[in-house]
Structures are given as C-alpha cells and as structure tokens.
Amino acid sequence: MTDIIHLLPDSIANQIAAGEVIQRPASVVKELVENSLDANAKHIHIIIKDAGRTLVQVIDDGKGMSMTDARMAFERHATSKIKTSEDLFALYTRGFRGEALASVAAIAHVELKTRRAEDEMGTWLKIAGSKVESQETIFCAVGTTISVKNIFFNVPARRKFLKSNETERRNIFTEIERIALVNPDIEFTVIENDVQTMHLPPANLRQRIVQMQGKGINQQLIEINEETTLAKIHGYVSTPQFARKGRANQFFFVNNRYIRHPFFHKAVMTAYEPLISATENPNYFIYFEVEPDTIDVNIHPTKTEVKFENERALWQILMVTVKESLGKFNAIPSIDFDTADAPDIPIFDPSKSTSMPKVNINPDYNPFQPSYGESTRISKPRLDWEQMYRGFENEGKPMSGSPDADATLFQSNESLVSPKHYQYKEKYILTSVKSGLMIIDQHRSHVRILFEKYLSQITNRKGISQRVLFPERIELTSSEASSLSEIQEDMEALGFEMSDLGNNSFAIQGIPSELQNVDAVALVRSMIDKNMETGSNIQEQMHEKLALSMADFTAIPAGKSLTEEEMLRMVDQLFACQSPNHTPDGKSIITVISDDEMENKLK
Ligand code: ADP
Ligand code: MG
Numbered sequence: 001m002t003d004i005i006h007l008l009p010d011s012i013a014n015q016i017a018a019g020e021v022i023q024r025p026a027s028v029v030k031e032l033v034e035n036s037l038d039a040n041a042k043h044i045h046i047i048i049k050d051a052g053r054t055l056v057q058v059i060d061d062g063k064g065m066s067m068t069d070a071r072m073a074f075e076r077h078a079t080s081k082i083k084t085s086e087d088l089f090a091l092y093t094r095g096f097r098g099e100a101l102a103s104v105a106a107i108a109h110v111e112l113k114t115r116r117a118e119d120e121m122g123t124w125l126k127i128a129g130s131k132v133e134s135q136e137t138i139f140c141a142v143g144t145t146i147s148v149k150n151i152f153f154n155v156p157a158r159r160k161f162l163k164s165n166e167t168e169r170r171n172i173f174t175e176i177e178r179i180a181l182v183n184p185d186i187e188f189t190v191i192e193n194d195v196q197t198m199h200l201p202p203a204n205l206r207q208r209i210v211q212m213q214g215k216g217i218n219q220q221l222i223e224i225n226e227e228t229t230l231a232k233i234h235g236y237v238s239t240p241q242f243a244r245k246g247r248a249n250q251f252f253f254v255n256n257r258y259i260r261h262p263f264f265h266k267a268v269m270t271a272y273e274p275l276i277s278a279t280e281n282p283n284y285f286i287y288f289e290v291e292p293d294t295i296d297v298n299i300h301p302t303k304t305e306v307k308f309e310n311e312r313a314l315w316q317i318l319m320v321t322v323k324e325s326l327g328k329f330n331a332i333p334s335i336d337f338d339t340a341d342a343p344d345i346p347i348f349d350p351s352k353s354t355s356m357p358k359v360n361i362n363p364d365y366n367p368f369q370p371s372y373g374e375s376t377r378i379s380k381p382r383l384d385w386e387q388m389y390r391g392f393e394n395e396g397k398p399m400s401g402s403p404d405a406d407a408t409l410f411q412s413n414e415s416l417v418s419p420k421h422y423q424y425k426e427k428y429i430l431t432s433v434k435s436g437l438m439i440i441d442q443h444r445s446h447v448r449i450l451f452e453k454y455l456s457q458i459t460n461r462k463g464i465s466q467r468v469l470f471p472e473r474i475e476l477t478s479s480e481a482s483s484l485s486e487i488q489e490d491m492e493a494l495g496f497e498m499s500d501l502g503n504n505s506f507a508i509q510g511i512p513s514e515l516q517n518v519d520a521v522a523l524v525r526s527m528i529d530k531n532m533e534t535g536s537n538i539q540e541q542m543h544e545k546l547a548l549s550m551a552d553f554t555a556i557p558a559g560k561s562l563t564e565e566e567m568l569r570m571v572d573q574l575f576a577c578q579s580p581n582h583t584p585d586g587k588s589i590i591t592v593i594s595d596d597e598m599e600n601k602l603k
Pocket of ligand 1: 035039060062063073078079081099100102144
C-alpha cells in the first residue's frame, strides 16, 4: 500500500487561510485602509474599479516601509505591531495577526510602492498568488500605495460567490463608513471607475456624521456623554421626531472598532420606548471606551462581535445616558427630568449587585392626548370590548367567563356576513360582520396565524426543510453560539439545517420550505437575539418565543397590498386560530366598530 497523506503546497494553504480574512473586495478595502491608519496616514485615497473586482487601490501618506519590511510584510504572521504577548493583549481590538497582506497576495495580483521619509528611494514590489514577481528600487512619494487587482483570479469558486456589483459596492461603502466614523480627522477620498464619489475632508465627529449622512441629520443629533469607572460613552443619538420606519443608521463602536451589539441596541430602544412606536428606528452613533481587558474581542478580523465583562451594568448605564440626553433635549414632555431627580449613573462596584436605576415617569402621561401639540399621533379607535361581547351575546353566542373568552368570539364564520373584504391603507382588512364593521390588522393577523403554525411544527416536529443552493455562513459570538445550541433542535424541527464549522461559525444549509426570499442569516440572528433577550428554561415558553420570533420576522408587513383571495384566506386562517383576537404578545388584532357607534357618529 502506498502512503496517501501529503502536505498541501504553500500556495494552496495560503489560499485556504486567505479565505478567512478576505471574503470579498470590501475585506481588501478594510484591511488596506486599516493598515494606512496604523501607519499614521492623514490622507487616504481609495480607488475602485468594477466594485473592486478588477481593482482596489489604496494610496496613503503614512510612514511607509523600508525595502526589507516591504518584502516581509507579505509573509504570513509578519507584523510590526505586536512584539510580546502583552502587546497582543493591549492591541488586539484591531485584530492584528499579520495576515492581511499575506492573504491578499495569495488571491490577487498585488503591487506595492512605498517609501519612508528617511529613505531617498522607495521600493516597488509585485506579487501574484503568493509569488514575488519583481522587486525594484524607484522614485516615489513618501507613504504607501497598494494595488490589488483581479481578486480571486486563482480561486474561481470564490469569485463565483461574489454578489452583484451593487452588493459588493455596498459592502465596500459599509466598511468605509465604519472606518470613517471613527477617524473623523482623517481625509478620505473614494474614486470609482475614474469618478470621485466620496470626499470626506478632516472634521470633528459631528461634522463627519453630517458629511456622511447629509445635512438633514445635523439638527436631529443630540450629544451623549457619560463617564463611569466602567466605560466612557459618547456620541450622538437622534431626536425621536426623526425616528423612521425601516433601516436607520445605528452604530456602536468600542475602542474605535465597529461592533454589532443586539443587547445594547435593546438598551437604546428602551430609552426611546415612550417616545416612538415599536416599528420606528432612531439613528445613533455611540462610542464606548473601555479597558481592553474588560472585553473579549474575537480576534478574528472579520468578526464584529464583542463580549463585555460588565454587560448588564453597561446596559443600564447606556439606557439611562440615552434617556437622560433625550430628556435634557426636552424631547420627553411628560417625563420629569428635574436635575434633582435625575438618575444617578452608578459607579460600578463589582462586589455589589446592581439594580435598575429609577427614572421618574409620569404615570398619567398619555401620548394620545391632543395637548401634546402638533406631533400628536392619530388617536387609537376606542374599543368597548364589553359592549362588543354583549353585542355578540345578544346574537346568541355563549360568553365564557374564562380570561381568554374573547379568543372564542369570532371562531365561527357564521358571524361573518358576506365577505366583501376591503384593504385599507395596505394595513387593515375591513369586513362587515353582523354587529358592525370589523377591522383586522393584516400584519398582526398574519403573526398570529404563523405563530400557531410554527408552534405546532415545533411541538410535532413537522417542519419540512428545503436545502439552499448556496449555504450561507453565520458568525456568532460564544454567547450567541450557546444561545443557538439551546434552540437548535427546535429550529431543526421547523426545517432549519445548520452545520457547525467550528469557532462559533455555522453554515445554514436548509431553511423551512415555506420560506421564500428571506434573508436566512438575518432570520437566524433574530431568533438567536430573541432567545437571548429573556432567557427561559421552560420548554413551552422557549417554543413560544421561537415561534413568535419567526412569525414576527416572516409575517407580511403593513404596506403590502393583498388580493381579494389573499384577504379571504387570511381571514379564514385567522378565525381558524385558537386565539384570533390577540397576537401572542398581547396586541389586538381585531376591532369592531358597531353599527350603533357608526350611527351615533353620523347623527
Ligand atoms: P498587521 O496589520 O496585522 O500587522 P498586515 O498583513 O496587514 O498585518 O500588514 C503587515 C505589516 O505591513 C504591518 O504590520 C506593517 O508593518 C506593514 N504595512 C502594511 N501596510 C502598510 C502601510 N500602508 N504603511 C506602512 N506599513 C504598512
Ligand atoms: Mg493589517
């Protein structure tokens, strides 16, 4: 028998390793620009062709490299930034691993021109597929220019995975945006296909936000600033009046590095809670500074998750800080923000357990009262359930005394008269019932229908999986991964198929067959986030939470127009539900305006 194990050639090993660091043109942009910043550049030009497929070039006026360093820079684990393991500890927020240039050189044609101020001549180096093709001495400006051409030229499988130019371009700008927001004093210029598409002159933070988001944002920025022993927090949040439906600009940074943090996001949203509706999103740009040894940064350069040692205490500090700033701005008319009663930001004492800071809220505050001026929302239609029950009772329907009595109210289609369903504002389905006009919230109704369906799939293990063509990779923090392990079995019951890739990464290989066009990664994330929000060990509760988070994510939104047939089916399915009147989290789905009410109004 011949031996069958052999070592992979370096070039292949490098390509495999490169896949970790360089996933798309945007990763090249990120790594190169971060290197320029590390080299103390003040002006950085980013030149892009074909969304980075054919060229990513970064020109900086940083400190440059010597001839030997220029050559060394492309070796794996070659870095000038870490010498001892203590350095590693202090610096690792940026993820220095000395791998970026080696990785880029493994999968593209790379050209480097660099000169230090103390050298008369610079170095010109060409590398492709990890092989040095030429090295020469040349005249060039102080600083470094790196061109990365034909990304993945030697890894067709990866090239195929690149998305449309529009998507790749968006990814590039996402990276640039995150970097520019922590380096307002640095000038950035972006040139795409020979046209300058972005120019950010040196600025302060507020100006930088305005440069990036447009002038309109200036008037909505409220400064936040808080210093505690646990962290310094500063930045800007938007006035509640500017909260919008849909995507908002929401950024957390820790020690100048962009992070995602669903738990802290919740803290911000809690501060806004009395001021905006659940579907609106505020803008925020929030910067934490903490001791590096109080966070667990996953050193992987492509990850954006960070675990804080004092997460719970920081949650409260953040929530109160934002709330207080909103209050000082006089954005909350009815909350008493007298300084005498202002919440004290607790200085954290790790030996004591923390408690929720007290905020004085006027219990009589009614956001629907007209005295709150222009911004008053349309008042909710008043619903007299008691009267409604009576209305149905009179029609011979038994009234059960159970707390969920309303759940059985509309169960029989008998109470529905001639379905002439009408969709109002792409949000409500109106239909006539014996006692009056029934209004059904289409989104909530769908949430209820899907919730009951998913819940039964989980308990009966009935979900059908559908394999995805291109498995997507999802990177989690260790706490998220452990949250996933709690719900993974139930998710499989729904039809998800996930495989563990190690290092808290997972591949999503299958999704429930009834889901179409969903962002699987976002869906899985939202289910994990929901599970983390309020931990529960009771299986029944976990099942319900899981079913609800999936229903929330997949239900048709307000704003979707429905055909007559879809409305019919929706109403049928709703009344086939066990509890058609409320969403699982207690929001009303249905209201009826009785004939009497209508007549009264029209008198
Ligand atoms: P790391 O940034 O983790 O050190 P890289 O592979 O990104 O690893 O870069 C390797 C080394 O090359 C850096 O440590 C630095 O010394 C040098 N280098 C890279 N880019 C630049 C640049 N634009 N200007 C000066 N030196 C650079
Ligand atoms: Mg680097």
